[in-house]
Structure formats: structure tokens, C-alpha cells
Amino acid sequence: MIQAIDTTKLTLMLNELRLPTIKQMWPSFAERADKEGWPAARFLATIAEHEIADRDRRRRERHLAEAKLLPGKTLDTFDFDAVPMISKAQVMAICAGDGWLGNGANLILFGPPGGGKSHLSSAIGLALIENGWRVLFARTSDLVQKLQVARRELALENAINRLDRFDLLILDDLAYVAKDQAETSVLFELISAIYERRSLLITANQPFGDWNKVFPDPAMTLAAVDRLVHHATIFEMNVESYRRRTAIDRKQHGPGRPAKSATPKNTAMSLSDNQPAT
Ligand code: ADP
Numbered sequence: 197m198i199q200a201i202d203t204t205k206l207t208l209m210l211n212e213l214r215l216p217t218i219k220q221m222w223p224s225f226a227e228r229a230d231k232e233g234w235p236a237a238r239f240l241a242t243i244a245e246h247e248i249a250d251r252d253r254r255r256r257e258r259h260l261a262e263a264k265l266l267p268g269k270t271l272d273t274f275d276f277d278a279v280p281m282i283s284k285a286q287v288m289a290i291c292a293g294d295g296w297l298g299n300g301a302n303l304i305l306f307g308p309p310g311g312g313k314s315h316l317s318s319a320i321g322l323a324l325i326e327n328g329w330r331v332l333f334a335r336t337s338d339l340v341q342k343l344q345v346a347r348r349e350l351a352l353e354n355a356i357n358r359l360d361r362f363d364l365l366i367l368d369d370l371a372y373v374a375k376d377q378a379e380t381s382v383l384f385e386l387i388s389a390i391y392e393r394r395s396l397l398i399t400a401n402q403p404f405g406d407w408n409k410v411f412p413d414p415a416m417t418l419a420a421v422d423r424l425v426h427h428a429t430i431f432e433m434n435v436e437s438y439r440r441r442t443a444i445d446r447k448q449h450g451p452g453r454p455a456k457s458a459t460p461k462n463t464a465m466s467l468s469d470n471q472p473a474t
């Protein structure tokens with residue numbers, strides 16, 4: 197005989213154990229198990245699997261929300277043909293995260309405006325999240341401003357420590373940061389704090405030689421560059437602006453032909469179907 201169970205109490209227990217998926221799914225699975233005569237172990241394993249799969253999904257959703265990536269900028273919509281100096285295979289390897297995240301290695305993307313640095317870095321961030329890593333995408337000037345506020349409130353260390361939860365910080369447009377003593381020294385402090393512990397992905401319009409404009413003095417620039425390049429992969433994206441190219445394309449081929457599109461085809465967190473847009 198089936199022993200009656202107190203379902204209200206069971207619900208409370210599942211709440212306390214923080215098993216929302218099991219709480220929601222167990223009645224229908226229990227019914228099926230009873231009807232089909234499942235062994236108890238199969239029932240338990242089935243609902244446990246669902247809980248884990250859901251937990252994974254919720255975790256990724258949280259990571260995606262906190263990452264503040266650029267919407268619609270995915271690897272699917274990135275045209276690798278436009279940047280022949282970048283190997284898609286190497287980018288895909290980077291997107292696995294193993295071997296560089298966790299070792300404090302960095303990735304640096306150089307190139308003129310419009311060359312796809314922000315797009316590619318956000319897309320790499322998305323793929324890394326899909327693979328279980330935690331990422332934050334920030335315009336460098338915004339992050340510097342936040343850290344500066346924290347410093348004024350004597351909470352800079354705290355603010356930098358809070359960034360520790362991310363495996364990768366993407367600092368977009370590093371060289372755009374205005375030269376201001378207090379401002380850029382927080383950037384230096386951030387770089388020093390995460391050196392060899394966490395990874396950075398930096399994009400910049402200007403090569404290192406011009407970074408004297410970024411940091412307060414040459415010694416600090418040298419020290420910052422030194423830390424950044426110590427374990428770094430550097431991509432030179434010396435291509436013409438993608439926007440300009442597509443505009444010229446449109447002109448030459450008439451308005452009927454869709455230009456090499458930068459609109460999202462697929463915003464799902466998927467690494468499959470990475471054919472470049474045509
Ligand atoms: P950057 O950050 O180097 O200035 P962006 O990444 O902002 O350049 O690129 C400018 C625009 O062109 C964006 O809308 C971006 O999506 C698009 N774009 C640039 N390069 C590519 C590419 N290789 N494939 C698809 N879209 C691209």
C-alpha cells in the first residue's frame with residue numbers, strides 16, 4: 197500500500213533544500229513513475245538531473261545578465277573574412293577559456309575604430325559565458341569612473357575585490373580614457389591588483405607607444421604595459437572600418453543586395469553554426 201505523504205510538508209522541505217525544479221516537477225514524475233512502475237532509484241535520478249540542468253541554466257542566465265555584453269554581437273554575426281589576420285580557429289580555442297582564464301593571461305585587440313574590436317570581444321565574452329565562465333564587459337571610461345567614485349568613498353579596494361568574481365574583465369577602448377591623474381591611476385591599481393590572478397581582454401585604438409596618454413606618467417605606463425603583455429595574446433585588427441566597407445558594398449551592389457550585415461542573426465548563446473555572415 198502506498199503510504200500517504202504530507203505534500204505540504206514536502207513542499208516546505210524542498211523549499212528549505214532550495215530545490216525549486218524538483219518541487220515543481222516531482223508530482224508529474226511521481227505519477228508517471230507509479231504508473232510505469234519505475235524503480236525508486238530511477239525516479240530519484242530523473243528529478244535530480246532536472247534540478248541540476250535547471251540550476252545550470254539559471255546560473256548562465258545570471259552570468260549573462262551581470263556581464264553587460266553588447267546586444268546582438270555574437271560570433272555567428274562576426275564576419276571573419278573581414279579580418280583575415282585573425283584565425284577563427286584560434287578565436288574558437290580562446291572561447292573555450294581553458295589554458296588562459298584562471299592563469300591570469302590576457303588578450304589584447306588593437307585596431308582602428310570600426311574594425312570590429314568591440315564586437316569580437318563581446319562575442320568572445322558571450323561564448324565564454326556559454327562555456328561556464330564569468331565575464332564583465334565594460335567601457336574602460338565607465339569602469340574608471342566607478343572606481344574613482346569608490347576611491348573617493350575610500351572603498352576602492354572593495355570595489356576591485358568585487359570584480360574578483362569575474363574570470364575575465366573586458367576593458368573596451370582603453371586608450372579612450374582621458375588623461376587625468378586620479379582617474380587613470382585607479383586603472384593602474386586595477387591592472388596591478390588582478391595581475392597574474394585574473395584575465396583581461398583589452399581593446400585599444402592606439403598601440404602601446406601611445407599609451408602615455410592613458411596613464412599619469414611614463415613609469416606607470418611602462419609598468420602597466422609590462423603587466424598586461426607578460427602573458428598576452430595580441431591581435432592586430434588593422435582593417436578598414438567595417439561600417440565603411442559595408443556602406444561601400446551597398447553603394448556598389450545597389451540597395452537590393454543586403455550588405456554584409458551586422459544585425460544579429462542569432463542572439464542565442466550558441467557556439468554552433470559559426471559560419472561567417474555573408
Ligand atoms: P571597434 O570596436 O573596433 O571600433 P566595432 O566592433 O564597434 O568596432 O564595429 C563597428 C560596427 O561594425 C559594429 O556594428 C560591428 O558589429 C560591425 N562589425 C565590425 N567588424 C565586423 C565583422 N568582422 N563582422 C560583422 N560585423 C562587424
Ligand code: MG
Nearest residue numbers: 313314368369
Ligand atoms: Mg569599440
